[in-house]
Amino acid sequence: MSDLAAALARIPLFAGVDPADGPAITRLAGLTNVNHLVALGGERYVLRIPGAGTSEYIDRVAEERAARSAAVAGVNADVVFFDPADGLMVTRFVDGAVTMDPERFRDLAAVARAGRAFRRLHTTAQPFAVDFQLFEMIDEYKHLLAAKRAKLPPGYDRLQIEADATRAALAARPRPMVPSHCDPLCENFLDTGERMYVIDYEYSGNNDPMWDLGDLSVEGGFDGDQDAALLDAYFDGAPPPADVSRMVAYRAMCDLLTLLTDPSYRAHLDCIGAA
Structure with a gap:
């Protein structure tokens, strides 16, 4: 199973999404992490797969709290899913940005x-x-x-x-x-x-x-x-x-x-x- 398929399988929102479905999933830019744009049911989301080894120096529990707090404040994109075990995250895509x-x-x-x-x-x-x-x-x-x-x-x-x-x-x-x-x-x-x-x-x-x-x-x-x-x-x-x-x-x-x-x-x- 590919990293993308494994990540999708962990997220209830994406149950049944086929990573081979090209029109639905598009690779995005990223420095240390791997990001994908996922289109589903008329909505678009950004899936972030954390880079290998990043959890060794990034506190993912603290990151989740900050990301959700900033989203509630209207500054960050809405956080749809976050797994603090390794930082796997899904946010709502910001249209028109x-x-x-x-x-x-x-x-x-x-x-x-x-x-x-x-x-x-x-x-x-x-x-x-x-x-x-x-x-x-x-x-x-x-x-x-x-x-x-x-x-x-x-x-x-x-x-x-x-x-x-x-x-x-x-x-x-x-x-x-x-x-x-x-x-x-x-x-x-x-x-x-x-x-x-x-x-x-x-x-x-x-x-x-x-x-x-x-x-x-x-x-x-x-x-x-x-x-x-x-x-x-x-x-x-x-x-x-x-x-x-x-x-x-x-x-x-x-x-x-x-x-x-x-x-x-x-x-x-x-x-x-x-x-």
Whole structure:
């Protein structure tokens, strides 16, 4: 039995669906997971088959809670089925939506819709099961690199000094943690032109709300006008200067986290190659 057939067999909604039925099932894009569009009874659904080994580092129980909470808030696509044993999931297909990318986010109206979606998520979703601890995560990556005797990237020491100062400044004026996406790649946004959806809650957690805005700004390569549109839409007016500063700080922290995770992955590959 193929992986697709085995997945369909586990989902009551798809009982009797033949994976060989080409018009009913279409393969979709995906980075670490395998996604299929399934048409059934006049409705369309997205079936996500989790990538091999992903449950080793993704808390599927926490993901289900976040995905369903975000869906109830009207930000995520409706969750029809979720198996926390491995992350097999079915969501309702968002009709009329396009997958966003940095080029599509050049439209300031789309940026504003993203800002309003974040606001709905942060203010109306029920709390998620886990917290996103940025600086603890950075410390863990550093320990991982040290354990593998991997060299830190050039210029990291200078960035670490800046990060320590940022860490102290943020801690001095903490913000309440709110349900946050935490991994807002452009491709995790679906835009209907009237409403923006934010999907894929594998790495979500309760977090400082300005992280999501700063991270999207980095992922989308936003300029000053885009940042202003995002903030203005999020706050429905002029943003508080303190929150603007937090967003800028988290932009820098996103760059630092990326700098650390890249050599972590290379070190992991080197370790496998030496085994």
